Amino acid sequence: MIFYELYLRSFYDSNEDGLGDLKGLKEKLDYLVELGVDHVWLLPIMKSPAFHGYTVSNFYEVNPVYGNLNDVKEVLSEGHKKGIKFVLDLPINHVAVTSDWFQKALKGEEPYKDWFVWANEKADLNEKRHWDDSKIWQKIGNKYFYGIFGPASPDLYFERKELWQEIKNIFKFWLDAGFDGFRLDAAKHIFDFDTETMRFKYQHEKNVEFWKEMISFIKSIKNEALVISEVWDAPEIVRKYEGIFDIGFNFPIAEDLKTTLKDENTQRFVETLNKCIPEYLPTGKVFSASGNFLTNHDMTRILSDLKSEEKVKLGFSIIYTLPGIPFIYYGEEIGMKGIPIDVNFTEDSQEPFHWYENGFGLGQTEWKGYKFNPPYSGNSYEEQAKDRNSILNIVKNLIKFRKNNSWIDNAKIDILNFDQNVVKLKVYDQLNEIIAYYNLKSSNSSFFLENGTRLLSIGENIIDGKNLKLAPYGVYVVKHK
Structure with missing residues (x-):
């Protein structure tokens, strides 16, 4: 599974009002196919007064700036014909004040x-x-x-069981519309308040009980529906929710990987693997798949964070060679930049997708000015498509590699060796085995290369007989048997 997090307002405009919309997405499904995406996580499209859509005023109505329910059904139907499934982001923890x-x-x-x-x-x-x-x-x-998320977002009080039935009605409505599952926003916040003391308090056991009932209901409507959770917390909290959801976003690995890449620290990379994805180590057991990503709509974009295209390519190479399910945030594949003020003001990480190098043209969204991605900055689809070494084409190659080796989703890993420069990793299941070499440093690193068939090479790597000269921030993957 290859996931693409898509913000509709910024993607593609079909009616020249400057806003991305559902018909625009339908026109650009072939772009997603070209990229290699087979699952789209669609940020909230319900009626909302907010640009981001996370404060919903009507759970049963499409935001009119995006289109209508027929438009939803059409784009999902066309996407399904092209092999793409769609997961809807449903923020049910709270509503809009205008609700x-x-x-x-x-x-x-x-x-x-x-x-x-x-x-x-x-x-x-x-x-x-x-x-x-x-x-x-x-x-x-x-x-x-x-309102834990601010004055625009009154929290719902889920001690009221009649509210549970209303939420089930919402899930059924969108499954009937054609969605293939849900991304559940703020999953640990359903019960985060103690009415006895009238204070904030996480109640994870109650959250688990709620989600088990909801997921059982979702699966009763559509057995193959995918359910993805957002539990943004430390690994020990995330594990409280393992086994309930099909996929759980792995926030710890996202944060740790970025720190590792900034510091160029192989020791930290190894510690990150041990801490953040222990379920994929030889003695681990997978209960929910690890949703592996570098950034999302609440975060600083990866190029703004790492400030190096080569490190960005290395980061994506790691994500697409690790077990679990890889996710990419729209625009990261073309090197878009963005730094949100904080989680309350995320517009700067959700700028319009750049289709054209001059920043303007048919279908280009213009709802927001180009603060971080000005015209002629090289981070447009038009420009990136021309360069075989661009972030776009590297991501395409990585997605192609992953789709050709989909067994990696459920694989195990062994950390074979590491030194100051390179980490050597074995990724395997009962039938397959690959060896991945990651150079975390800005200098070349040479070593003896084991026998095997090359599957992936990122960077200007050089093979000389049995020796591999791994380029700065380079990646090399061989099939071992």
């Missing part, structure tokens, strides 16, 4: 008034969330509601 549910709750209407958490005398109105200084209690009129 009909919340507006009725403000008026005291049943059952909606009980679907949210309201402050009482126990509440500390100055309580702040643990990852920054943002308050968790949000004022509206003369009331305060619990």
